[in-house]
Amino acid sequence: NGHIVTGGSAPTIAAGAATTCSGGTPSATVTGTDTSGTITLVTGTGCASGTLATITFASGFAAAPHVVLTPGDAAAAGLGAYADDSAVGASSFAIGAGGTPADGTTYKWNYIVVQ
Numbered sequence: 001n002g003h004i005v006t007g008g009s010a011p012t013i014a015a016g017a018a019t020t021c022s023g024g025t026p027s028a029t030v031t032g033t034d035t036s037g038t039i040t041l042v043t044g045t046g047c048a049s050g051t052l053a054t055i056t057f058a059s060g061f062a063a064a065p066h067v068v069l070t071p072g073d074a075a076a077a078g079l080g081a082y083a084d085d086s087a088v089g090a091s092s093f094a095i096g097a098g099g100t101p102a103d104g105t106t107y108k109w110n111y112i113v114v115q
Contacts, residue, residue, distance in 0.1 A: 006035035009058035016051030045103040060091040072108030
């Protein structure tokens with residue numbers, strides 16, 4: 001049928017400084033696999049620009065893969081987040097913020113990773 005179906009273990013996620021901010025109750029979750037999934041971040045308070053999160057693959061790639069990140073909601077689209085090419089490696093990738101995240105806001109992105 002031409003569909004791409006992925007499998008495997010889920011990666012892990014660590015919230016970055018732009019998500020954890022200086023207060024509040026931030027959270028970072030990822031669902032899916034190393035190849036595709038959804039990232040959800042809820043910011044704390046007193047946020048600044050910078051790294052939103054780092055996703056670590058369950059199984060590393062042979063070399064740095066290509067990461068495609070697309071907004072999953074209007075808040076994420078407005079933030080101007082991106083897969084930071086300078087922080088993509090065989091074992092992980094980072095999401096940078098083009099702007100300053102709003103306090104206490106939920107952001108969602110969908111990703112696909114290919115070698």
